[in-house]
Amino acid sequence: MVNKLLSLNEATRTVNSGSNKVTLLDNINLQVNEGEFISLMGPSGSGKSTLLNCIGMLDSFTGGGYTFLGEPVHSMKEKNRSKLYKEYIGFVFQAYHLIDELTVWENIETPLLYKSVKSSERKGLVADMLDRFNIVGKKDLFPMQLSGGQQQLVGIARALIGKPKLILADEPTGNLNSKQSTEIMELFSDLNKEGVTIIQATHSEKNASYGSRIVNLLDGKIVEE
Amino acid sequence: MILNYIKIAFRTLLKNKGYSFLNIFGLAIGITCASLIFLWVEDELSFNTNFDKQDQVYYVPTNQNYEGEWRTFYSTPGPLAQDMLDEIPGIVRATRSSLEERLFAVGDNSITRRGRYADADFLDIFSLKFIEGNRENAFRNPEAIVLTQETAEQLFGKGEKALGKVVRVSNKDNYLVTGVIEDLPNNVSFPFSWVAPFERYSDGAQWMTEYGSNFSDTFVQLAPEANFNTVDNKVRQIVQQKDEGSDTYAFLHSIKDWHLRSKFEGGEIVGGRITYVRLFTIIAFVILLIACINFMNLSTARSEKRANEVGVRKAMGSGRGRLITQFISEALILSFIATILSIVLLAMILPQFNLIIDKNLTLGLSNPLHILSLVGVAVVCGLLAGLYPAFYLSSFKPVEVLKGLKVTEGSATLIRKGLVIGQFTISIVFIIVTILVYQQIQHAKNRELGYDKDQLLSMRINRDFIPKFNVVQQELIRTGSVDNATLCNSELLNGGNNGSGFKWKGGTDTEDVLISFRNVTQSFFETTGMEIIEGRGFSNNVEADSISVLISESLAKMMGDESPIGNIISREEDAMEVVGVVKDYVYGDMFDASDPVLFMHYPAYARYMFIKTKAGVPINEALSDIEAVMKTHNPAFPFEYTFVDDAFDAKFKNEQLIGELSQIFAILAILISCLGLFGLATYTAEQRRKEIGIRKVLGASVSGIVKLLSKDFLKLVGISIVVAIPLAWYFMQDWLQDYAYRIEINWWVFAIAGIAAILIALLTVSFQAIKAAITNPAESLKTQ
Secondary structure (H helix, E strand, O other): OOEEEEEEEEEEEEEEEEEEEEEEEEEEEEEEOOOOEEEEEEOOOOOOOHHHHHHOOOOOOOOEEEEEEEEEEEHOOOOHHHEEEHHHHHEEOOOOOOOOOOOOHHHHHHHHOOOOHHHHHHHHHHHHHHHOOOOHHHHOHHHHHHOOHHHHHHHHHHHOOOOOOEEEOOOOOOOOHHHHHHHHHHHHHHHOOEEEEEEEEOOHHHOOOOEEEEEEEEEEEEEEE | HHHHHHHHHHHHHHOOOOHHHHHHHHHHHHHHHHHHHHHHHHHOOOOOOOOOOOEEEEEEEEEEEOOOOOEEEEEOOOOOHHHHHHHHHOOEEEEEEEEEEEEEEOOOOEEEEEEEEEHHHHHHHHHOOEEOOOOOOOOOOOOOEEEHHHHHHHHHHHHOOOOOOEEEEEEEEEEEEEEEOOOOOOOOOOOOOOOEEEEHHHHHOOHHHHOOOEEEEEEEEOOOOHHHHHHHHHHHHHHHHHHOOOOEEOOEEEEEHHHHOOOEEOOOOEOOHHHHHHOOOOOOOOHHHHHHHHHHHHHHHHHHHHHHHHHHHHHHOOHHHHHHHHHHHHHHHHHHHHHHHHHHHHHHHHHHHHHOOOOOOOOOOOOHHHHHHHHHHHHHHHHHHHHHHHHHOOOOOHHHHOOOOOOOOOOHEEEEEHHHHHHHHHHHHHHHHHHHHHHHHHHHHHHOOOOOOOEEEEEEOHHHHHHHHHHHHHHHHHHOOEEEEEEEOOOOOOOOOOOOOOOOOOOOOOOOEEEEEEOOOOHHHHHHHHOEEEEEEOOOOOOOOOHHHHHHHHHHHOOOOOOOOOOEEEEEEEEEEEEEEEEEOOOOOOOOOOOOOEEEEEEHOOOOOEEOOOOOOOHHHHHHHHHHHHHHHHOOOOOOOEEHHHHHHHOOHHHHHHHHHHHHHHHHHHHHHHHHHHHHHHHHHHOOOHHHHHHOOOOOOOOHHEEEHHHHHHHHHHHHHHHHHHHHHHHHHHHOOOOOOOOOHHHHHHHHHHHHHHHHHHHHHHHHHHHHHHHOHHHHHHHH
């Protein structure tokens, strides 16, 4: 049986730029089931990142409905929303966004701290993750001492550490060369096979092809699925 | 979690060394400065609080009416103590007392020490702790004397028993040591090295038994259950009950108030040192605030650097509360490091500071109160400095900062500007205060004194010496090092030795004018350099001049427009003929007009000898000549002297202290503010790298860019000047009100302070501005 992870119903996002009202996302209808690997495609400014941020609850829709695991996100208080995404969503960024002052180990550990996981348990989880990504030897290094591909590996490890149901990746390979890109995409593909739902925003047809479904955006609208 | 915060805090500190240095160093200076003030305040507040019965012990001053004005004196009629004890319920102990300096000798060993003649109750009132002998029996013997441990050790040697031994006093009397007491702590406003029975001092003198004259100090102890107001009311009436028609009344003044609240005006307490204690306490907090402001400003200014971290953490699931906790922990860690650094600074600075304030303060780190205060200061500074940045930084929206959008600063910029204005306002106020206090001191020091204080020595003498004076004077002059010498009953610069009830012909009826008596020799005016402006000085013949007096100019004016020469001044049955007028001279309060003076040719009452050394003779040579003469004629006494100009400088101790402290605070406030400004300038230059690059590509000159970057800061300093001037003017106008002889506040003082602030700010900012302006634009544009 296929479980519904999230659904967007006429979801809209507008901003005020001076006296003009600009519509970034226009009446988006989207259903995502658990286990899907969706690639959002479209030119710059088409609203891919905004859609990802809104799904990830870092940003919010200004109109329409958003249901996540059966819960109405659009009518939720900030606190509950934060609880929800802490529990179920992991982010991977184009610019990795690791904390420069923290080592690899500590960067991966951070989400667990915010989930108040016990110290002994944290150690086990982080060690497993390092093991799985083959970066045990790098655990005491700072982000600046790693290559871009390695940094993104750490970024993904950090996104996965909280065992999220959904990974949101915004141009995860945008700053990487093609070899590194392939590695990262293979990794996503493996993760998806293990049951993690993934939504990625990308420009690259090649990367998009790793996904099970492609959603094309243009000027804030879904133009083609 | 906390461990994680600490780890990050340290890494952030290490990563941004310059920024950390500015913050920690600025805060450490602030904390050091505040701690010094707090130590001083603690010491001031502790005065006279080491006596067991401190809450029950009162000094009894008197208010005396002169020319319709109440003036307060710490002298009382002799019989007052006994009468209060006998007649006022609630008073359980009372003592007369008189502060005297005496020469003590044991064998060849002689020292001079100040101490008190007092009644036996004195020992109980101040709960003196006996090391040898005991309180009950100490004053049984009329020839008794009780010494402090230090005095006893000086006289009899360390570890030697003093009890039962005889000490020779003033080279004529023998006193029997009946007790040795613990030394008094430093924070006593009436230190004494010995106590002896009062009778030995008054010796049955008539003036000690009358209400007409005020000679002795009086201390009383109230019963624990006594009501202060009831007792005080009775005390206020007793003098007039005993001496009908007297225009004097006594009142109670707690010994705890003695040190801090003993400035009287019109017979009422109007403050005293407590004003400065309060003022400096405020200054301490202000300086801490300035230091905290740096932290706030630098934290928000470099917010862009941390915005990304805030975004990532929020995306990782951190709530705002956790970020606030994180940033405040960082501020706290920083302020604790600063506190530790400031303890090191304090240990280094304290000896120097003690010299300036003439105290013996210690860090007292074993005192839990001090540790607690330091921790308190660290926590308060951490919170104060960290709170605003924490709320500000944690408010960033992850979507915006992660996208790399510029953080819209809005309120932060405005607050930052306000804080810089605040810092500089305070600094400028300090500069103005420093200049004005210095001016006021110089103003009083340079005023027409009416005598020549230079090369003038003052020496205490005893009565036996007076008959030898003429010989000594001649011998001194014969050495060639001395111009002249004279005797007087009072120190040249001090008040006291005064009375009222004089009558004269003409002028206003001013029987209640308070007049100082100076019993001098013929050579007095020449030695001190006072100017006789009318009539003549004294002749060589004491008898012929026995009813001749010279009066000061102000007294002559009271006698009317006619020449006072030949006028008769009388008091009860004594009558004196005015033979000369002396130009007014300044004594007592150096900032006020001095009371009128009556000079009498009556050296028998002399207690001081003044010696004027010859100009051009090296002072060491003159001193050894004088010592030789004194050793011949006054062998029993150690050769001790003071310079009148030193004593003169000492009169300005309080003002000097204020001046020096405000100078220190001014420098520190400016230093801390500049550290902050430097930090801000650094970040502004960094932020505007791209703009500067573009401008340079478009042809802007280096000077134009320096101007562009400095302009904004100078505008802030300009506003500070506008705010600071009226503030400083108001404070100083108020402060100067306390001085009758005072400066006018000049506009150029404000101009100097303003220009100084602008120059200092310009110097601070321009370094960064120039650095930014000469950067190759290709470099700064590439990184974007």
